[in-house]
Amino acid sequence: MLKKIIFKTFIILAISGISLNAYANSCKGDVSEINVLIQGHPAMVHMEKHKADFEKLMDLKVNVTTLGEQERRSQSRVDASTGAGAYDVYYVDEANIAEFVKGDWVESLDKYFPAGADMADFQAGKISIGNINGTNYFAPFMGGQDVLMYRKDIFAEKGISVPTNTDEMLEVAKALTDAPNMYGWAQRGQRGSGMNVWRWNPYHRGFGGEWTNADGSPNINSAEAVKATEYYMELFNYAPPGARTGTWSDQIEAFRAGKVAMMTANDVFGAWVEDAEKSSVVGKVGYADLPTPILSGGFAHGLAISKPGTSSECEKVMAGEFIGWATGKDMESMRLDEGIYDIARQSSASNPKFTSLMPDDFNEAVKATSPKTSLLIWKIPEWPAIGDELGLVLEELFSGTRSDIQGSLDEVQEYAIKYLEKSK
Amino acid sequence: MKKNLISNSIIFLLILFAITPILFALLGSFKELKDIINPIPKIIFSPTLENYITVLTTDSILRGIQNSTIIVGTSLLIGILVGIPAAYAIARYKPRGSNDLRFFYLSIRFMPPVAIAIPFIGIFLDLGLYDTKTAIIITYLPVTISSIIWLSIPAFESVPKDIEEAAGIEGCGYFGIFTKIALPVASPSLIGAVIFTFVITWNELLIALSLSSRNVTLPVVAASFTSLGFETPWGVINASAILLAIPPLLFVGIIINFIKKYISND
Amino acid sequence: MNKNKFILFCILPSIVILLIVVIFPMVGAINYSLQDKSLRFLEGDYIGFQNYIDMFEDRRFINALKISLYWELITVIGSLLLAILVSIILFEYSNKNYRILLAIILIMPIMLPKVSAGLIWRFMLSPVMGLVNAPLISLNLNPIEYLASPKLALFSVAFVDIWQWGLFFGVILLFLLETLPRDLIDAAKIDKVKKWQLHYFITFPMLKGSLITIALIKAIESLRSFDLIFTMTKGGPGITTETLDLYAYQQGIGLRGEISYASAMSVAMVIITIVIFTFIWKRAQKS
Known part of the structure; x- marks a missing residue:
């Protein structure tokens, strides 16, 4: 057995770089199944539906485990940190990629991504999220940046123009609120680094806040962070009920149900909003650049090869093959055919199915916010815990169980210092 | 007549209170998302089976059903094999310290599940059992064994002693009396006890959520539907909530009879 | 088989299994609770009763105690x-x-x-x-x-x-x-x-x-x-519905992965509940 493995590894190393198929073919039959942990995002549900194609191609079985976002994060961490290694492929995102790389839990994808799957075709903003110190650790299948979405019909009716800065934005949100039928604004307040922190952060960073001081020490309780929190809290006055603990879907559903006049949201939601099957505001939505100085939060979700889960070279090769297939060009165009508009590839962005869906002002808005887009969260391995603590405290402030903004942020600062100290 | 009307409407309100939420979810499970998120609930809509099709073709749900069946079934079976004889011995022979013994079984139920789950993560990792069905089955044993014992003791207590004594005279051994006389006589109530335990185990979330990701049970899968991705698929959530509730609901008739008997025996 | 042997034969398996399945995790929990293990750093050092001391300075723990009592x-x-x-x-x-x-x-x-x-x-x-x-x-x-x-x-x-x-x-x-x-x-x-x-x-x-x-x-x-709380509010808004078991879960298994600290909370929970319920049960039996 050991001999066989050594022999196979040798062969693989010998022929690596020659051709994708020869490379994978030498492993065919060697790996009987691969286990994949995913979050049930539409693009992934779609992948699961078509997994038989890959199974046939590589003559193995693909077992997919689907979990919710938090559970997916904590279970993949347990699986990796304990060395349990039940999964060959992890679903990783902008919030935990740094942790996974630091823990040495994911394999470099540069080595195992099939050449035919064309890594260069990924959109730069999305692949870069999984790039740490020059090495790519994941292949993205979705991601995005922020734009301002507003109801053209309502703005026209009231003779209001699109706000260009945060002061105007607040006024407009106030002017358009006519509860309980119409709310001027929508945002989410539920705790979590992907929830309230995610939407609060573009203000925090936009107002000039930084995560660290010049010497690298944490700087979570800055004056800008306080200002951002105050501003964010004021916006809640014009948001639909439930927003203070709401999730992204509450935010989007309220907008799609026609109860919200304006919001900043991720561009991936553009397709949701224009989906006639599920949205009652199709064609009524305008898209614009973000009011200054709000920044745009770039993010991406992708698939990565688990180190503890792939002990043999062939397992790594097959995991790489799987990722190449699941994030490939064909897969994305199949998704577009089926009305799932999550993309991460340049080739898909120019696909007529994608470009014809969205109005011109959407494409212009995306272009306008691109230069303002970056990963705004703190890209350190300790982020999941610190982001969670920050999210909790923000939710307490939003829902009114605490009122001392400065004091609350001081507490998060203290937590971060302690946690970083402990993690050394 | 008027009095009748009043009492009927009170009863009617009570029924509404109990089942409106279930019916509302049932209705929601046949709706498209667009109809669900309408602020004023739509009574008239074109029903769709889409949600159920989605649920029943999702791998993780199917595996959840399979895992739940195996895990709950096995831990229940062990609970029966170990628990029923114990319940019988305590009910029939009242051995010394049987009151303390009863309290011991009950006190197992005081254990917070999270207090069992967290250390078991470490223990199962060391044993190489983490994220296996065996691990969850083992962790469910305290629940199944202790509840089956607790619920079966009264069932055996209500078996008339003289039947057993008569059998003893006819030469049946202790084991024979237990299997040939006591078990058949008590079995209707025992079935109730087992089903009660089944419901408790089937519905369990925390332990399965903590100890597993690949071998998760149905409640974990259903709970995870709420944070799938960007869109909360309320139709699908309703469908999976209903699906998850079907097995326990199938047994309401048996349970109610069990309760009635349990109480009138007292 | 005589009577006593039969009784033992019936009762013993249940006691043995229950003791094993309960004592093992309890010993495990106590052992973890004296260390500083987390799911990110599995090698922990023994730190005495530090986790227990931290607990009583942790506002979320105090809050969870209160919420559990209200609940x-x-x-x-x-x-x-x-x-x-x-x-x-x-x-x-x-x-x-x-x-x-x-x-x-x-x-x-x-x-x-x-x-x-x-x-x-x-x-x-x-x-x-x-x-x-x-x-x-x-x-x-x-x-x-x-x-x-x-x-x-x-x-x-x-x-x-x-x-x-x-x-x-x-x-x-x-x-x-x-x-x-x-x-x-x-x-x-x-x-x-x-x-x-x-x-x-x-x-x-x-x-x-x-x-x-x-x-x-x-x-x-x-x-x-x-x-119920996990499916409905996950402890929110803020920490207003965060009970002890939910908090222990969040710390131990959820995003934080602090299993040692969560184990200390589990041990405290077991002690509190067993003491209180044994007391109540014995009182109730008497009356």
Whole structure:
């Protein structure tokens, strides 16, 4: 057995770089199944539906485990940190990629991504999220940046123009609120680094806040962070009920149900909003650049090869093959055919199915916010815990169980210092 | 007549209170998302089976059903094999310290599940059992064994002693009396006890959520539907909530009879 | 096989299994609780009782203790009150022939998995699409944020628990009422005693023992608040519905992965519950 493995590894190393198929073919039959942990995002549900194609191609079985976002994060961490290694492929995102790389839990994808799957075709903003110190650790299948979405019909009716800065934005949100039928604004307040922190952060960073001081020490309780929190809290006055603990879907559903006049949201939601099957505001939505100085939060979700889960070279090769297939060009165009508009590839962005869906002002808005887009969260391995603590405290402030903004942020600062100290 | 009307409407309100939420979810499970998120609930809509099709073709749900069946079934079976004889011995022979013994079984139920789950993560990792069905089955044993014992003791207590004594005279051994006389006589109530335990185990979330990701049970899968991705698929959530509730609901008739008997025996 | 051997043969396996399955994790928990292990750093050092000391300086732990206590009180009292009300309604107003059918309907909620019940009620209480808020919305009023308001959230989740258990215990109390001697009730009726007087002075005092047992069972079951809270609020808004088991889960298994600290909380929880419930149980048995 050991001999066989050594022999196979040798062969693989010998022929690596020659051709994708020869490379994978030498492993065919060697790996009987691969286990994949995913979050049930539409693009992934779609992948699961078509997994038989890959199974046939590589003559193995693909077992997919689907979990919710938090559970997916904590279970993949347990699986990796304990060395349990039940999964060959992890679903990783902008919030935990740094942790996974630091823990040495994911394999470099540069080595195992099939050449035919064309890594260069990924959109730069999305692949870069999984790039740490020059090495790519994941292949993205979705991601995005922020734009301002507003109801053209309502703005026209009231003779209001699109706000260009945060002061105007607040006024407009106030002017358009006519509860309980119409709310001027929508945002989410539920705790979590992907929830309230995610939407609060573009203000925090936009107002000039930084995560660290010049010497690298944490700087979570800055004056800008306080200002951002105050501003964010004021916006809640014009948001639909439930927003203070709401999730992204509450935010989007309220907008799609026609109860919200304006919001900043991720561009991936553009397709949701224009989906006639599920949205009652199709064609009524305008898209614009973000009011200054709000920044745009770039993010991406992708698939990565688990180190503890792939002990043999062939397992790594097959995991790489799987990722190449699941994030490939064909897969994305199949998704577009089926009305799932999550993309991460340049080739898909120019696909007529994608470009014809969205109005011109959407494409212009995306272009306008691109230069303002970056990963705004703190890209350190300790982020999941610190982001969670920050999210909790923000939710307490939003829902009114605490009122001392400065004091609350001081507490998060203290937590971060302690946690970083402990993690050394 | 008027009095009748009043009492009927009170009863009617009570029924509404109990089942409106279930019916509302049932209705929601046949709706498209667009109809669900309408602020004023739509009574008239074109029903769709889409949600159920989605649920029943999702791998993780199917595996959840399979895992739940195996895990709950096995831990229940062990609970029966170990628990029923114990319940019988305590009910029939009242051995010394049987009151303390009863309290011991009950006190197992005081254990917070999270207090069992967290250390078991470490223990199962060391044993190489983490994220296996065996691990969850083992962790469910305290629940199944202790509840089956607790619920079966009264069932055996209500078996008339003289039947057993008569059998003893006819030469049946202790084991024979237990299997040939006591078990058949008590079995209707025992079935109730087992089903009660089944419901408790089937519905369990925390332990399965903590100890597993690949071998998760149905409640974990259903709970995870709420944070799938960007869109909360309320139709699908309703469908999976209903699906998850079907097995326990199938047994309401048996349970109610069990309760009635349990109480009138007292 | 003699009698004692037979008894031992019957009882021993259950004791052995239960002891193993309970003692192992308890020893494990105590062992972890004295270290500083986390799921990110599996090699831990022994740090004495530091985790226990930290616990009492941790505002979330103190808060969770408080919320757990509130949860116990609200759900136990609420379920009992609803149960008494329901049993009297059924006893007085329902036709005997249909009672079993009514009982079947009324115990449906308790049969629902907590996950289902939580999801169903989250849907019912939603400010945007919920049935409960529909009348307000159609009257052009602001919907009530049952799960997002820090003042209401705990009560809303507890309400679902009470909906499940109160109806169930109501059916049980009905059956218990039926076992009471009929002539006593008839005699009272002839004396034109009002219904509430009958129940307040006669029937329920007779059921005192059963009521105490039911309260105790509910108190034990209320310790398992996790499933419902996890599906409905995940502890929010803020930490206003964060009970001990939910907090221990969040710390130990959720995003933080602090298993040592969470183990210390588990140990504390076990000690608190066992001491309190043993005390109550022994007291209840005496009376």
